[in-house]
Amino acid sequence: GAVVSQHPSWVICKSGTSVKIECRSLDFQATTMFWYRQFPKQSLMLMATSNEGSKATYEQGVEKDKFLINHASLTLSTLTVTSAHPEDSSFYICSARVTGLSNQPQHFGDGTRLSIL
Amino acid sequence: QKEVEQDPGPLSVPEGAIVSLNCTYSNSAFQYFMWYRQYSRKGPELLMYTYSSGNKEDGRFTAQVDKSSKYISLFIRDSQPSDSATYLCAINRQAAGNKLTFGGGTRVLVKP
Numbered sequence: 646g647a648v649v650s651q652h653p654s655w656v657i658c659k660s661g662t663s664v665k666i667e668c669r670s671l672d673f674q675a676t677t678m679f680w681y682r683q684f685p686k687q688s689l690m691l692m693a694t695s696n697e698g699s700k701a702t703y704e705q706g707v708e709k710d711k712f713l714i715n716h717a718s719l720t721l722s723t724l725t726v727t728s729a730h731p732e733d734s735s736f737y738i739c740s741a742r743v744t745g746l747s748n749q750p751q752h753f754g755d756g757t758r759l760s761i762l
Numbered sequence: 763q764k765e766v767e768q769d770p771g772p773l774s775v776p777e778g779a780i781v782s783l784n785c786t787y788s789n790s791a792f793q794y795f796m797w798y799r800q801y802s803r804k805g806p807e808l809l810m811y812t813y814s815s816g817n818k819e820d821g822r823f824t825a826q827v828d829k830s831s832k833y834i835s836l837f838i839r840d841s842q843p844s845d846s847a848t849y850l851c852a853i854n855r856q857a858a859g860n861k862l863t864f865g866g867g868t869r870v871l872v873k874p
Binding site: 651677736 | 794796807861866
């Protein structure tokens with residue numbers, strides 16, 4: 646149980662393109678999902694908390710206009726990297742917590758490797 | 763000082779040995795303690811989750827929490843080459859919106 650699916654797993658695109666990444670909780674509902682960024686040989690860095698039906702909460706230093714988050718249903722959150730540039734190349738990972746149960750850990754997707762040329 | 767400290771390794775052990783991993787944390791308000799395993803270019807996989815001091819066992823894995831010392835450990839018995847990965851400790855508190863604070867990760871190599 647508690648499976649999180651992330652799509653696509655790898656995307657290469659030209660500079661200036663906008664890229665959308667999907668995060669789905671397959672067998673549970675998730676009021677809250679999280680988006681992380683990870684650089685090589687480093688730990689995960691929280692970018693934002695995605696809340697179903699409301700605006701995302703961004704961490705300090707993360708540009709909300711650059712990284713658009715939409716959490717329109719209890720099983721889907723999307724991250725759109727707008728007008729992507731080479732410095733946005735990274736490994737993006739989402740996670741989700743089971744809604745309705747207290748003290749639940751985060752379950753992670755398999756990540757999306759984004760390469761901007 | 764980081765809120766959660768973890769030795770980056772790499773930690774190299776022969777197959778069958780016990781792998782011992784640990785993290786220290788500074789904030790006594792932390793409530794929940796997790797260990798994740800991350801293979802290269804994959805997302806973290808939850809191994810252990812606990813919120814009380816003491817030991818918790820699941821198969822070859824034992825998680826240990828000592829809240830008085832602010833110290834958590836993960837032991838892997840009978841290690842296998844497939845256990846070669848980066849292990850991340852993660853800690854959170856409900857009052858912080860359930861955000862996780864991660865250690866930097868320890869890279870483990872189990873040699874056949």
